[in-house]
Amino acid sequence: MRVFVTGATGWIGSAVVDELMASGHQVVGLARSEKSAQALAAKGADVLRGDLDDLDSLRRGAAQAEAVVNLASKHDWGNPAETDRAERTSVHALAEALAGTDRPFVVAAPLSGLVQGRPATETDVSPAVGLDSNRGGSENLALSYVPRGVRTVIARFAPSVHGAGDWGFVNFLMAAARKQGVSGYVGDGATTWSAVHRDDTARLIRLGLEQAPAGTRLHAVAEEALTTKAIAEAIGRHLGLPVVSVDPQDAAAHFGFVGGFLAKTMTASSDLTRQLLSWKPTGPTLVEDIESGAYTAAG
Incomplete structure (x- = not known):
């Protein structure tokens, strides 16, 4: 598949690009700087210049791809409202471009804040809804496109992807x-x-992209x-x-x-994820x- 990846040169994204390419997929990576563009090109990936605020580039990348993996986040700890806004608007732009195509749309999400008093499971629904919620409610926003013909798959990451x-x-x-x-x-x-180790996370994302049904929530959790x-x-x-x-x-x-x-x-538990995808962290x-x-x- 031709896969458009945002956050393609980030900590997790760079491993995901390597994993996808090693499995025979063609990658188009979003690059906001010349340094990032060169890093992607050196791997043999195609490059689309832009960032989370360049919604036209996001729409173009999604429209020209057979699948999308959204890993980019501003991670602005000093201005979380800006992080939430950028994540919501970028997910909205990508999902709109994919509507009606039945193409895979893997969206990264955090495990924090899902439940209290027990490990979260894949069946737990995120309480974050709307712009003013954690990550702009992007998980639920992306899932709302399943009835509109998008094979949304949520990849929730452990707090330490190491x-x-x-x-x-x-x-x-x-x-x-x-x-x-x-x-x-x-x-x-x-x-x-x-x-969870970064390499295990990258493999999980590839498996989810290839195999997970629409509306699936996956947990990247080893320990x-x-x-x-x-x-x-x-x-x-x-x-x-x-x-x-x-x-x-x-x-x-x-x-x-x-x-x-x-x-x-x-x-969080990853029992359902392991069963669904035969994913075993190593x-x-x-x-x-x-x-x-x-x-x-x-x-």
Whole structure:
């Protein structure tokens, strides 16, 4: 298939491009800079210049493709409203271009905020609806196009999609440990996160693109529940730093914006995903990645 990928040179997107091309698909990657365009071209992918605010480019890329994978996000932690707006408008533009085609539309979504008190499952409906909700309610918006002839597939990512080069939450925790001279966790460290290796995530997206029925929600989760204390202990072992508890009131000052996430349990099951696609994660665990030096450059 000719697959249009947004976020094609990002942390997850670059692995997805490699996975798709290795499986015989032709990739067209959205590139907002000359550096990104060159990186895509060097892999043998086609390039479409534009960004999330260039809706005409998004529509053109979707209209000329046989499938779309939407991985791009502004991830503007200082202005979440702008992140939400850009995500909603870009998903809307892509979905409109695909309406009536029955073509696959894989949309990335977070696992955080779905449920409380238990791991989220693929049957849980996102409570985010509308522009003012998390990620602009883009998951439900994309799914609303299923009756309009779009094979929407939601790919929900664990809070830690890890591996060498990861710039996400664990990268910020590593940087905070270097800065503070201690590896910290919030409170008793009993809050838990799910995790998955980047390569396993890329393979899941390809399988979902190729096989998942319209309206499917997939969970990119390898480790269902890893305590934040265990993450801090792995960072402490790797850096040779003491491991300490940080009072919840001091979390923002100690960790920066990621402190708020560190205090939240964000877990999910992937049982239905594994059954549907015969997907079996094979990559290293998060602790293995930390201890092997995958985050050495952080900070």
